Amino acid sequence: MSLYRTWRPRTFADLVGQDAVVKTLTTALETGRLAHAYLFSGPRGSGKTSAAKILARCIECVNGPTAHPDNTCENCRAILDGTALDVLEIDAASNRGIDEIRALRDAVKFAPSTMRSKVYIIDEAHMLTKEGANAFLKTLEEPPEWAVFVLATTAPEALPPTILSRCQRYAFRRIAIPTMIARMREIADAEGIAIADAALGAIAYRADGGLRDALTMLEQVAAFAGGPVDAEVVDAAFGQTGREFARALRDAALDGDAAAALRIVDDASDGGADMAGLIRSTIAEFRHLLVARVNPELLARDLAEDDAAAARSRAAATPQARLVRALRLLGEALAAARSSGNARLEIESALLRFILQGEDPTLDALAARVAALESGAPGLPHSAAERAPAPPPRAEPAPVRTTVANPPSPPAAAAVPQPPAAVPHPPAPEQAVPQPAVPAMDLSLQKLRTLWQSIRTRAEGEKSSLRAGLSRAAVAALDGDTLTLNAPDAIAADMLKRDLPTVKKAIADVTGRALEVRVALNQASPPSATGDSGGDDEAEHDDLMRYALEKLP
Numbered sequence: 001m002s003l004y005r006t007w008r009p010r011t012f013a014d015l016v017g018q019d020a021v022v023k024t025l026t027t028a029l030e031t032g033r034l035a036h037a038y039l040f041s042g043p044r045g046s047g048k049t050s051a052a053k054i055l056a057r058c059i060e061c062v063n064g065p066t067a068h069p070d071n072t073c074e075n076c077r078a079i080l081d082g083t084a085l086d087v088l089e090i091d092a093a094s095n096r097g098i099d100e101i102r103a104l105r106d107a108v109k110f111a112p113s114t115m116r117s118k119v120y121i122i123d124e125a126h127m128l129t130k131e132g133a134n135a136f137l138k139t140l141e142e143p144p145e146w147a148v149f150v151l152a153t154t155a156p157e158a159l160p161p162t163i164l165s166r167c168q169r170y171a172f173r174r175i176a177i178p179t180m181i182a183r184m185r186e187i188a189d190a191e192g193i194a195i196a197d198a199a200l201g202a203i204a205y206r207a208d209g210g211l212r213d214a215l216t217m218l219e220q221v222a223a224f225a226g227g228p229v230d231a232e233v234v235d236a237a238f239g240q241t242g243r244e245f246a247r248a249l250r251d252a253a254l255d256g257d258a259a260a261a262l263r264i265v266d267d268a269s270d271g272g273a274d275m276a277g278l279i280r281s282t283i284a285e286f287r288h289l290l291v292a293r294v295n296p297e298l299l300a301r302d303l304a305e306d307d308a309a310a311a312r313s314r315a316a317a318t319p320q321a322r323l324v325r326a327l328r329l330l331g332e333a334l335a336a337a338r339s340s341g342n343a344r345l346e347i348e349s350a351l352l353r354f355i356l357q358g359e360d361p362t363l364d365a366l367a368a369r370v371a372a373l374e375s376g377a378p379g380l381p382h383s384a385a386e387r388a389p390a391p392p393p394r395a396e397p398a399p400v401r402t403t404v405a406n407p408p409s410p411p412a413a414a415a416v417p418q419p420p421a422a423v424p425h426p427p428a429p430e431q432a433v434p435q436p437a438v439p440a441m442d443l444s445l446q447k448l449r450t451l452w453q454s455i456r457t458r459a460e461g462e463k464s465s466l467r468a469g470l471s472r473a474a475v476a477a478l479d480g481d482t483l484t485l486n487a488p489d490a491i492a493a494d495m496l497k498r499d500l501p502t503v504k505k506a507i508a509d510v511t512g513r514a515l516e517v518r519v520a521l522n523q524a525s526p527p528s529a530t531g532d533s534g535g536d537d538e539a540e541h542d543d544l545m546r547y548a549l550e551k552l553p
Contacts (some may be wrong), residue, residue: 004215007187009050010071010080012058016183016211017175018047024170025051029058029067035168037140037149039125041156042172045210048152049123051172053079055150056087056119075115086112089121098131105139108147117146125151126158133160140166174209176301177201183211184218193222195229201304202234205243242273246281250289253326253354254318261351265344275343279334282347283327289315290323329354443513445478451510459499459506466502469495473519482516483507493519 009015012022021040028034038055040048057080059065062073069076078084090104104120112118128136140149140163151167153159175183181200188195195218203221207214217238221229224237245268252260268278291298292308292315299308315323333350337343452475460467469492476486487493496503496519508514 002216003187003191003219004212007215009047009054010057011068012051012054015047015051015054017179018051018172021051021170021172025055025058026067029065032065034059034065034148036143036147037167038151039156039159039164039167039169040150040152040172041169042154043174043209044154045207045212045214046172046175047211048172049121051170052121052150052152053089056121059117059119059148060084060087060115084115086115086117087119087121089123091124092122093124093127096127096129096132098129098135101128101132101135105135108139108143111144112146117148118144119148119150122149122151124153125163126153126155128159130160133163137162137166174301175211176209177204177304178300180204180207180209180211180214181304184214187215188218191222193218193229194227195222196231198231199229199234201307202231202241204304206238206241240271240273242268242278242281243285245271245273245278246285249278249282249351250285251314253351254314254322256355258352258355261355262348265348265351269344275347276334276337279330279337279343279347279350283330283334286323286326286330289318290320290327292316293318293320293323325357326354443478443511443515445475448478448483448511449475454510455503455506458509459503462502462506463499466495466499468492469499470503476520481513482518484518484520487519487521490521493521 012026015022038052040051042048054069057064057069057071057076058067060075060079061069062075063070071077071080075084079087082089095101095104108118108120143149149167151159151163156164156169181197181204184200184203185197187193188200199221200218203214203217206217221234221237225233245264248264249261252264265275265278269275288299288303288311291302292312296308296312299311303311329350330347333343333346337346340346456470459470469487472488472492473496474486475483477484485496487496500517500519503517504515507517
């Protein structure tokens with residue numbers, strides 16, 4: 001017999017990881033406040049059907065109703081063996097139509113044959129058809145006094161609200177990783193399976209909160225190994241999961257090692273890992289770090305103790321803003337992978353955008369660089385302004401020396417010699433201090449669009465009348481030294497043409513290049529190379545850009 005059947009819980013004390021459900025049902029049984037309909041919902045393998053069978057034995061036990069069935073009386077043995085006439089387990093996936101529900105409704109009317117109640121366990125209740133559910137409503141609402149219904153489902157949202165409102169609902173949770181490891185250790189020791197703790201952890205992560213799946217894999221890997229089981233044996237039996245690759249990707253991304261990140265993706269692809277699954281696993285790893293920064297106690301359910309400690313250590317050295325940006329980029333990559341069908345390209349692009357944020361001209365990357373500068377995070381790429389040579393020091397003017405030819409000798413009788421009189425000279429004309437010239441940039445259309453807000457700010461500072469025209473203009477094209485601005489209408493175009501010298505001067509001050517400026521009407525701007533929607537949304541982002549330009553050196 002399979003391990004999950006051999007070790008199926010027989011009392012509420014054996015039901016692991018569902019303390020809230022156990023406490024509520026135990027109290028109801030001890031106080032005699034039993035309901036006529038229950039709904040057990042939760043992920044697969046969390047103990048819903050097992051709890052329903054335990055509840056049936058609690059109700060039908062000779063010593064009951066009791067919260068502690070003896071499992072030795074005639075009624076309990078019949079339920080355990082599946083021969084009880086008054087406890088019926090119905091699979092709603094194969095008995096989902098209106099005819100089957102009508103037969104159930106007719107059978108409920110008859111009193112129990114040997115036990116005190118009739119208990120109906122309806123598994124996969126969400127599979128009932130709309131007609132079957134409607135036929136079941138009246139019986140569920142007002143059943144005979146001897147009838148108890150227990151509905152088990154993994155998708156309670158698929159049930160009609162009219163059924164949900166007639167049941168006491170109990171939500172079963174995913175079983176925590178440490179709880180699952182402890183239970184598997186207990187069963188492995190009792191069954192004589194030699195297995196390392198690391199291997200139990202690898203199985204628990206694969207089971208994703210379902211103890212039944214974990215016990216099935218434990219039995220399978222024990223048969224595969226034929227001896228002691230370690231983590232390598234688990235990988236050999238079930239194949240490598242994306243979790244190891246995801247953790248390596250997370251570390252490479254946070255360390256800023258783009259080459260290592262691409263190599264890990266390539267190794268995962270060669271190893272047969274699903275790329276969409278790898279994105280989800282990497283998102284989970286970054287989420288663990290974010291949770292460790294915000295509320296480390298929540299990691300106790302999702303990670304083993306050693307993994308939780310490692311996550312807390314890594315999270316302490318990582319700014320929260322970087323984790324949030326990584327989650328956003330990877331989430332966008334996962335959504336894009338569903339539509340493009342090329343998950344590998346999407347995860348590689350997201351990782352490179354995260355690692356090389358200093359070369360990303362989008363507003364999102366600019367905000368990330370500003371946050372990094374404010375937090376003083378080490379190891380982040382510097383901006384171009386930080387790499388620019390410093391302006392030459394300002395030279396101080398030399399003092400003017402004045403001499404007098406053949407000065408007269410002082411009188412002999414004078415006790416104290418008088419200093420020679422200064423010869424007046426005209427004051428030097430004031431000269432403006434020369435400003436350091438901006439080094440000429442190698443301009444591209446994308447770089448010019450990135451610098452456009454700085455050019456606008458400088459031009460509007462010279463002439464405020466340009467604000468209306470520049471706010472509606474967009475950089476359309478760059479052909480050699482000729483820049484084309486796109487104006488939406490003739491009014492905006494005339495406003496720009498009147499003050500083109502000011503715009504040209506602002507461009508030269510920011511870029512170090514003298515460009516000719518041409519204003520065009522009804523000329524659509526090409527899409528941004530970064531994938532941003534449009535380039536004419538400056539009004540929404542003015543505050544962020546000005547703030548960023550002030551913060552960046």
